Amino acid sequence: MGQGQSIQPISKVADQAGQFGARAAKLAMLMRIGLPVPNGLALSFDATQRIGRGESLSELPKTSGFVALRTSPGEAAWGGVPAMLNLGVTSQTLPGLEAKLGRKSALDVFRRGIMSYGVRVHGLDPEDFENLYYDQLKLSKTLTETGLEELVKDSLALYHDEVGEAFPENPDKQVQMALRAMVKAWSTPTARILRMAKGAPEEAPLGLMIQKMVFGLGPENGAGALQMVDEGTGASSITGRFLPDALGQDATTGLRTPHLATVIEREAAGQTLPSLEEMHPDGLSLLKSATTAATKVLSDAQRLEFTLIGPNIHVLDAIPARRTSRATVRIAVDLAKAGVISREDAVLRIEPGHLAESLHPQVDPYATRTVLGTGLAASPGAATGKIVFTPEAAQAAQSQGDPAILVRFETSPEDIRGMHSAVAVLTVRGGMTSHAAVIARGLGLPCVVGASDLRLDLRKGMLTTAAGETLVAGDIITIDGTAGQALAGAPKMTQAEMTGAFTELMNWADEMRSMGVRANADTTQDAEVARNFKVDGIGLCRTEHMFFQDDRIDSMREMILANSTESRQDALAKLLDMQRKDFTELLRTMAGMPVTIRLLDPPLHEFLPHSEEEIATLATAMNLPVEEVMARAEDLHEFNPMLGKRGVRVGVTMPEIYEMQARAIFEAVVALQAEADPPVPEIMIPLVSATREVELIKDRVDAVARDVRASSGVAFAYDIGVMIETPRGALRAGDIARHCTFFSFGTNDLTQMTYGLSRDDAGRFMRDYVNLGVFTEDPFHSLDIEGVGELVLLATSRAREANPDIKLGLCGEHGGDPASIRFCKIAGFDYVSCSPFRVPIARLAAAQASLLSR
Amino acid sequence: MGQGQSIQPISKVADQAGQFGARAAKLAMLMRIGLPVPNGLALSFDATQRIGRGESLSELPKTSGFVALRTSPGEAAWGGVPAMLNLGVTSQTLPGLEAKLGRKSALDVFRRGIMSYGVRVHGLDPEDFENLYYDQLKLSKTLTETGLEELVKDSLALYHDEVGEAFPENPDKQVQMALRAMVKAWSTPTARILRMAKGAPEEAPLGLMIQKMVFGLGPENGAGALQMVDEGTGASSITGRFLPDALGQDATTGLRTPHLATVIEREAAGQTLPSLEEMHPDGLSLLKSATTAATKVLSDAQRLEFTLIGPNIHVLDAIPARRTSRATVRIAVDLAKAGVISREDAVLRIEPGHLAESLHPQVDPYATRTVLGTGLAASPGAATGKIVFTPEAAQAAQSQGDPAILVRFETSPEDIRGMHSAVAVLTVRGGMTSHAAVIARGLGLPCVVGASDLRLDLRKGMLTTAAGETLVAGDIITIDGTAGQALAGAPKMTQAEMTGAFTELMNWADEMRSMGVRANADTTQDAEVARNFKVDGIGLCRTEHMFFQDDRIDSMREMILANSTESRQDALAKLLDMQRKDFTELLRTMAGMPVTIRLLDPPLHEFLPHSEEEIATLATAMNLPVEEVMARAEDLHEFNPMLGKRGVRVGVTMPEIYEMQARAIFEAVVALQAEADPPVPEIMIPLVSATREVELIKDRVDAVARDVRASSGVAFAYDIGVMIETPRGALRAGDIARHCTFFSFGTNDLTQMTYGLSRDDAGRFMRDYVNLGVFTEDPFHSLDIEGVGELVLLATSRAREANPDIKLGLCGEHGGDPASIRFCKIAGFDYVSCSPFRVPIARLAAAQASLLSR
Secondary structure (H helix, E strand, O other), X not given: OXXXXXXXXXXXXXXXXHHHOHHHHHHHXXXXXXXXXXXXXXXXXXXXXXXXXXXXXXXXXXXXXXXXXXEEEOOHHHOOOOOEEEEOOOOOOHHHHHHHHOHHHHHHHHHHHHHHHHHHHHOOOHHHHHHHHHHHHHHOOOOOHHHHHHHHHHHHHHHHHHHOOOOOOOHHHHHHHHHHHHHHHHHOHHHHHHHHHOOOOXXXXXXXXXXXXXXXXXXXXXXXXXXXXXXXXXXXXXXXXXEEOOOHHHHHOOOOOOEEOOHHHHHHOOOOOOOHHHXXXXXXXXXXXXXXXXXXXXXXXXXEEEEEEOOEEEEEEEEEOOXXXXXXXXXXXXXXXXXXXXHHHHHHHOOHHHHHHHHOOEEOOOOOOOEEEEOEEEEOOEEEEEEEOOHHHHHHHHHOOOOEEEEEOOOOHHHHHHHHHOOEEEEOOOOOOOHHHHHHHHHOOOEEXXXXXXXXXXXXXXXXXXXXXXXEOOOEEEEEOOOOEEEEOOOOEEOOOXXXXXXXXXHHHHHHOOOEEEEEOOOHHHHHHHHHOOOOOEEEEEHHHHHHOHHHHHHHHHHHHOOOHHHHHHHHHHHXXXXXXXXXXXXXXXXXXXXXXXXXXXXXXXXXXOOHHHHHHHHHHHOOOHHHHHHHHHHHOOOOHHHOOOOXXXXXXXXXXXXXXXXXXXXXXXXXXXXXXXXXXXXXXXXXXXXXXXXXXXHHHHHHHHHHHHHHOOOOOOEEEEEEOOHHHHHOHHHHHOOOOEEEEOHHXXXXXXXXXXHHHHHHHHHHHXXXXXXXXXXXXXXXXXHHHHHHHHHHHHHHXXXXXXXXXXXXXXXXXXXXXXXXXXXXXXXXXXXXXXXHHHHHHHHHHHHHOO | OOHHHXXXXXXXXXXXXXXXXXXXXXXXXXXXXXXXXXXXXXXXXXXXXXXXXXXXXXXXXXXXXXXXEEEEEOXXXXXXXXXXXXXXXXXXXXXXXXXXXXXXXXXXXXXXXXXXXXXXXXXXXXXXHHHHHHHXXXXXXXXXXXXXXXXXXXXXXXXXXXXXXXXXXXXXXHHHHHHHHHHHHHHOHHHHHHHHHOOOOOOOOEEEEEXXXXXXXXXXXXXXXXXXXXXXXXXXXXXXXXEEOOOHHHHHOOOOOOEEOOHHHHHHXXXXXXXXXXXXXXXXXXXXXXXXXXXXXXXXXXXXXXXXXXXXXXXXXXXEOOOOHHHHHHHHXXXXXXXXXXXXXXXXXXXXXXXXXXXXXXXXXXXXOOEEEEOEEEEOXXXXXXXXXXXXXXXXXXXXXXXXXXXXXXXXXXXXHHHHHOOEEEEOOOOOOOHHHHHHHHHOOOEEEOOOOOEEEOOOOEEEOOOOOEEEOOOEEEEEOOOOEEEEOOOOEXXXXXXXHHHHHHHHHHHHOOOEEEEEOOOHXXXXXXXXXXXXXEEEEEHHHHHHOHHHHHHHHHXXXXXXXXXXXXXXXXXXXXXXXXXXXXXXXXOOOOEEEEOOOOOHHHXXXXXXXXXXXXXXXXXXXXXXXXXXHHHHXXXXXXXXXOOHHHHHHOHHHHHHHHHHHHHHHHHOOOXXXXXXXXXXXXXXXXXXXXXXXXXXXXXXXXXXXXXXXXXXXXXXXXXXXXXXXXXXXXXXXXXXXXXXXXXXXXXXXXXXXXXXHHHHHHHHHXXXXXXXXXXXXXXXXXXXXXXXXXXXXXXHHHOOOOEEEEOOHXXXXXXXXXXXXXXXXXXXXXXXXXXXXXXXXXXXXXXXXX
């Protein structure tokens, strides 16, 4: 581009955002459809750079009239530098302005022009100018013409004193100096850092505009903003604010109470000031048409910034209409239905994570918050209730109809009943994939974990904030699991709302996505939740969660501590009955869909009692001496349970447990053979690190299947697959793939082992690590593409080479994270599996991944 | 090879081991140098296969005289099928035999021939034949000629009854049938499995020999075996056994007491039977010459199996002389010095792991063992002492001059003093790299860990064996850390002996190796041990071990629990003084050699007291309420300490600790600047998983260096490197390598994380896993080439690409494992680092790796 084109009329640059910036191009588009945007000159990125180097732009036409300078950055999201208004006013041009606005307004514009020029170009203190203004106000309540004349004189004197020369009478010089000041402001380190945080590159391009001033001064005039969608819901609704006798900037300063847009809006707000509709009905009509037109041409609901002069309107800017996350869905769907955007665009426009706002009650975005403590936003949504410190107290509260918030150091399997009874959970320890976080997400309970600025003393029954405030059982608090905050009292809430627009959007997303979305569901209840969220199957049923209910844990413990084959067989027989029933119900609930059942995973000691009292009870029940039970429990103790005897290691060394589980699954399948769509269960082996483990377990499971087929006479089908969750499992994926029909990547454990980082212990320093930039993000939240991701890709390519038909999925917590889902789509996965409550998010993210990889 | 060559005179096949098997070729070589080996025919692998397929070998010459069949497997190590003697004896050929041996001996040979043919060819019960023999013995004390005639008649009758036809009178038929029987015996599943355990392929080739019988029957004749090196020490020494009036096989049956070889040997054994030297001085002379000649041509000390007839000898076989591992060294060195083999061959011939026998006292290989319990052979050598159950009791025993054996569930850092005072350690839990195992190897203490068949009850002070035997404190036991056994009482021991031959071999090895061998040494004492073992430097100084001594642990605890910056700084200042002194001593001890110092690695809670009493003491010392100390200790608790806040994670989040350590190192370096060879320390950052961790720590360490340089005026040098021990560290090696000058692979942790397997918890099922073939070997013992090894290779290639000058080493326990050392050589490592007591093993293994990769 030659220098000749570096300055253009704004109206000509609609297609040149790449040279003149997003805002100039946008204004040009609005002009092109006939909206009354004040015209002027657009300066290209190149011209701006020359200004930055100190050149003066010789090709810049002489300034005519009164102008405003505005920035037009390369991308709208980066934000710009505030506009400079009222340039071109001098002692010479003042009479022309007087003719237009009257003497008082003209003087006020002049005074403002001197101040803003002094402050922005020469760095003078705005307070000094404001003091002159307030000095005059002391003399008379409203500024008189004489007062304004004094003020202009004083301002010019202040300027002269501080700058060392007179206020420039030459409009061209004003503009040149102001352009330079704006470029300088764009280049400060602070502005640079703020921009980069919004995604701008280090050298972000900037365009500038020299625009004709439109003065909304005078009683019949004014300035304001208007949008035609409701900020909270996204529904059609005209809202706005209008300030008579004002420049555009005044409308946002809050010094005067603005008028609202319509009678409806005014009455809803209980305001008596007349609405814009009542003051300027024709103006409002024009504004509505303009907003509709802008929305169409800019493909999104707009908020119009305007100046009203007499019966006419002037459009200063059109920015995306203000909206909550929830409103975003409604707006996008409505735009697509109106044909303004395509359905694909509507689907791409929604940040999947923001769907959570629709799925759960939330603290009202406008409510006042008193933050007691901050932790990790482990499970979204908000709930208010009274503090309880034990699962028993949570159950007691529930039975009395009191909502309870369970507060613990962290939770363990024994707390599950308490969690079921609570409305929210708060822990002072633990990370995004700690027990509390995982279970809460599964239950759809708001949850904050790792709130390490709170001090919990269970002995005293006290929770102490960093500020020293003490809370006790029964105190009312609110858990905001979306923000990761514990709040005092009961702030205003918004309710969950899976509206028509939500459903419509999800249906479109399902049509567009190619990757399956399954749920991690352990119980029939979980499975029902998942079905309601239109899931494609179960990707992970953690069978151990079935063993924690009252009657079952006893049999489990007897099995673990049995000291004879007979007593072990007895206990296993009882567990077999329970598991068969579990699987029959689960498979029936999920009829017609795939269900992946993971064989027992945790180390056996997780099932044993911890307190002396419980141990004594168990010893009595088992007719064993207490010391014997304690010694055996102690024998099973592990230093690093995560890296201990669990998963397939239990299966290999105590094969009867997996055999029992396989039998329960197959007998359930036999029981369901008469149904319309008999199930084909997918049996998954956890924690594999060596091929031989798969061979050994597969042999045994196949033998059980033969046995059940022979005794039942039913020729059912099943699949055997492997959970890839150790780095070695990933490295040896080629060998392992030859022995199974599917892989599911357990990216929770794979992340733990790849980093050498326990998810339960990482919470303590994860925030420090993310703040210091050691990790760009919590790797338990969003898949670490560079490290864990490399292992996943390596495993998938080796697995496909060895077994081209292998089915690939992911069932870690990452299955509900949009960035991780995009990664899975690129890796060519067949499905992702996530917590039931994240299914809609994953469905949307999967659709976006499909659209983006088209 | 045509069928024509498939049968050759044995004497012709010296260079055809690949067709006729190792034994036939060996016998041919002995014949070639003129040794009197009975000649005969060698049948090729091909001929043997044809026999196996049921073909009869038409080209086989007619049998002449009396023959023996012997196998000649593809490799000597596989073992063969027992020989079949005395073939060709029939009623027709008996007279010829009588002429040779006299009637009685001839009848005896016939009887033996019938029996062995019946048993081996037709599967008759040998007991039936033996009963006939004992029936005759009942009639007269020694068998008379008539008795023998009866016995032959009865044997022929038994044969006829059982087989259903007469004993074959045709020698050719005997040989054909016997050949078939031997091939069949070679092919049984049991024989196949036993062979494969010795490294044979599934289809292992076999040759056969039809050899002229040499009968050592008659009073002037006999059979025996002789070797000219001492079995226990490898020194020159003539030892052997001789049985007059015997066939070769009889010499090994133990039915009669054999005569020994020399007067010296006889007298040493207190035996009155005349020695071979006294009975057949000329025969012994011939045998000595023959053994020397065989040793030379077969390049190893031999044990000659011979038959003596009149003044002549016949060599039946020459097999490697019997020897203990310790004797192997002496024999190889002596052979090299005698020019029989090269020094390289001598170095290659020693199994490095067997050096341990020379480095430590051992249970005498011939002693009787009463095994109390079995565990993992965690640290080699053996020691006898009385049982103690606490570190305090070990110290008390030491002060009274009593050797003590410390018996624990497992050890923790607090047991270190007790381990120093004990002569051996036994734990009932833990794996090859558990705390007890690692420390014991470092101290050179015999140690058995994970002896899970023992039951320890510390409350009752009782150790119970699987057999129910109970041991208490004070009982004498012996720990055999080489075999992994706890033994009752005090069996006979052999003493450590790093003889001249040992030293000589190690010197040769050092000349041949290109890879450095460093030691993992934490203290000056460790460093001195390592220097005595001729180490090349320290590859890993674990600074945390410096903090467990009495006065230091207090300051460490104060630092950890400090609740103000001042008190933390006070504690750090005390620790700085101690560390500076530690490093000064260590660096001085290792003058002229590289020393790698790892910054603090364990999680801080490892330093805190556990018992309530200790916590109370600490609280008093720190002037804090007990609850406060308990609460803070509880705050630091971790579920999976191995994957917790440790290593660089502590360094990043509490930078003052690493700063203190860096300062201590640099100030030590400054203090040693006047020495001849001022040290250049290598500072190593542990547990890195992200590049940014290295940047952050490097910045801080560099800043401390600048500060110390400025204040001291000394321009010292240092290196900064990274311990690669997380899978992610290995994957991101390219980025990380740009920020450091060396990598040391911490393969203990890398193995833990790659497998998702805690070394402390793996002991419980490792044996099952190895037995089931899930793991071919304990991956904590020998590096898992397929999984962990792939990560190491991937990291080295990425690191070298990013930083071609990077120095690469390994400092896990694998640094002392020969197979892992070979892997390191192939990967192009600069050094390995291991426990001080494994340094000689590593030096030898490194030399072998160099020789093998030439």
